[in-house]
Amino acid sequence: MTGLGIAQAVPPLAARATAIGGSPVREILAVTARPEVINFAGGLPAPELFDAEGIAAAFRDVLAHEPERALQYSTTEGEPVLRAALAERTTARGLPTDADDVLVTTGSQQALSLLATALVEPGDTVLVESPCYLAALQAFAFAGARVVAVPVDADGGGIDPDALDELVTRERPKLLYTVPTFQNPTGRTMAGERRAAVASVAARRGVWIVEDDPYGELRFEGERVPWIASYDGAQDRTVLLGSFSKVMAPGLRLGWLRAPAALLRACAVAKQAADLHTPTVNQLAAARYLADRDLDAHVARVAGVYRERRDAMLAGIADALPAGSTWTRPEGGMFLWARLPESYDTTALLRGVVEQGVAYVPGAPFYAGEPDPATLRLCFVTQTPDEIGEGLRRLAKGLR
Template structure:
């Protein structure tokens, strides 16, 4: 008897193979989850890390795109594939800006990335094998923790205080753990807003040279300074020159929707990152790169940043002035010199994540601090973004927060 064709047989469908363990293990960002829950327009949302859209130079960016697409500068090249390393005109402009800020840089020292978040992914992919150790500040930028976890890294936090990372603790952990790199946001750190002092940066550089690990410096906020003097990048300190990757971004000073960042790294690591990028997206969009280069050629970005920073500084001051009334007795918060965030700690016994359930019913939101810790989270902590709303809205939002926390 001839068997029926396979297509005619009744075959029970089998289940699909499972997700990769790394995909199943890495959790969604609680910041993104909170933004989805609080998308209602009546909510005053201090949870995000969103620049204020009213300060985007829409006219300047539009003119740059029009010039590129109109052919007066680059013509049809803007719609073509580009090199993985990035458009030479943009890399040259970025190298000039970096050099002017005290770190001599050539265009060939840079790799253009699709946001500095991609830079984190590229460096981690190029350096980290599953099981390798990565040292991070405690607490740490949440999306960096996601990248490291997805790579299968063993993430070890290093104690910090108001001056930045504790160099003695960094030295002891590096001796014990033999990390691939130490990840840091030294300027106006996310989430705490603190700035690592020059003395601490010099000590970090010395530890890295002595113990033999890379330094990964993420600097998305460094140009948003409202008081005090600028502190040089890690790569400028003795011992760090040949082992530091610097990540930069236009997201906080031009427009996050452009998704333009860059990394500066020693040649061998930079080449490895370019290979990883080829497997990821081939190259960052040509049109966006050329428009950014045109913007830098035609406009004064530094003047624009100064205008934005002045407004953000006023918003920071409004938040700092209203917080004592909004937070309960015994709470603490830090005064950032720049950036986008204020870090607060509620009194003993409080749980910021549990309290958020009630706070949201008052149409205001923050981010609980616990997810920013690689280990031993402090449930009392929370992060507030002060740049997205104007001063009056900040005062109204903190009034709601105070009413919610008082119950």
């Protein structure tokens, strides 16, 4: 990145960092470490559901049988055995994929940074959903991008394809970023017909789609919706991102991207400059886990617990929020999005809520354009149903 690019990127990034790290929102970070605080603010998987035994066994096996390989440098693209396993899982879910189509990344967050490096020059336009995953906004801002929000029809299931077509024609963006399944922060899922329409726009206008799918396997109900990347016209224009953070363990820092060959090569060059490669031992342990354990069965157990916790939050949310509030009913994932009446400002209210021993994330920082100050995000997966009930009672008291 040029010096000009950094200069352009820092002001919006600093402003957004202030929004999520300054008083009173900064207090989230201070209170979440206190055991008496019920934390709906984080986006952390429930640690008691990690398959610690299975993961430890995978590491032991790798270190016992191939320590020289596990502790050595690896290729930038990733360990072949893990790339092959990821390609097999992706193919089984309806998107034919070869190992050479996959780049292993140090968490899917790195994939976003690599794509920003490969595709975005300072001043380029990037389109995002409104609201949008906060760390994606940060990655694109740091690359010097001009980030523009695409209108979203929540009732229709996501991005408005007509508005997208108009924006692509007018703004000439480098890419569209979307989390179409159980989106962070809203929990909503883009309907299949909307995905097809978005794929059609990308094919017709020649814009890249970055399809981020960290939560898609955590489905509680309803039918799986195919990836945008699998729709006609999108295969050569879509980068699919995945992660083990929500289905295995975030501490492994294992993600991946599936991309057409030329873009994958560009991302590999960017990754080589960033960290050479993702830790070899983690990659081999994950591949061993996939070979020896039933990850799908584990994910199904986790999703069953998460469904109970979502249901507990839905059961108590009406009593916790002011009259006239609305909220989403996610079919999976980790998050519920709420909107209070227009007179409310969830950032200003946070201090009083924190004093009651509960925390949420105000919605304003998730917007690329004009924020909605009455919105907030609640994570429902980290606490038990009883803790969620108590947390909602505290939330009601704090909002009053």
